[in-house]
Amino acid sequence: MQITLLSVLDYAGVATFAASGALMAAQKRQDVVAFIFFAAITGVGGGTLRDLLIDAPVFWVLDPGYVIVCSVVAVLVYLTRGRGVHEKTLLWLDAAGLCVYAVVGAAKALSLGVHPVICVVMGALTATFGGIIRDVLAGEPSILLRRELYITPAIVSAGVFIVMRTLSMDWTWASGIAVALGFIVRAGAIQWKWHMPAFEPPRNKS
Numbered sequence: 001m002q003i004t005l006l007s008v009l010d011y012a013g014v015a016t017f018a019a020s021g022a023l024m025a026a027q028k029r030q031d032v033v034a035f036i037f038f039a040a041i042t043g044v045g046g047g048t049l050r051d052l053l054i055d056a057p058v059f060w061v062l063d064p065g066y067v068i069v070c071s072v073v074a075v076l077v078y079l080t081r082g083r084g085v086h087e088k089t090l091l092w093l094d095a096a097g098l099c100v101y102a103v104v105g106a107a108k109a110l111s112l113g114v115h116p117v118i119c120v121v122m123g124a125l126t127a128t129f130g131g132i133i134r135d136v137l138a139g140e141p142s143i144l145l146r147r148e149l150y151i152t153p154a155i156v157s158a159g160v161f162i163v164m165r166t167l168s169m170d171w172t173w174a175s176g177i178a179v180a181l182g183f184i185v186r187a188g189a190i191q192w193k194w195h196m197p198a199f200e201p202p203r204n205k206s
Helices: 002-027 032-053 065-080 087-111 116-138 151-166 171-192
Strands: none
Touching: 002 032, 002 065, 002 087, 002 116, 002 171, 032 065, 032 087, 032 116, 087 116, 087 151, 087 171, 116 151, 151 171
């Protein structure tokens, strides 16, 4: 059951990020090939980095279904969304994918015997790296440079999941609670501009 659920979440995370990548291509008025490229790089970018770092076979190389899902999502976005893309749609899709993929990344690392602390790091990288690549390729300011919570929700989702699994909580409950808590944090950043305190350099004493 765990393997099946992990696979479902993995595909859901890839599809959601792929949609956010395709929507970015729509904002840039690109052609369908660019839609597929943006969807694929956003959908599998974070998971690729994770697998390379933990010395695991790159997931989409072994299973072409992920690339197929990204391509299908991209074409559907191209055909149905047209040019009427709302920034909020992109933000909420990205938020959902962020939290789901953080749990997926942490779960995969944990299943391979990686230390729990590193599993949290892998979850955060899995969730954020695809979006970073998307923004760079689109010439958009990286989400990391904005004073809003983005990496933090991913860490929350990955961290809560790892703690609950370490305490032997059921996999389904652990993943559901972890995704929900991370999404609440990200939703607060989107809706109410939650952010961490910014660094302020010491004042020079004259």
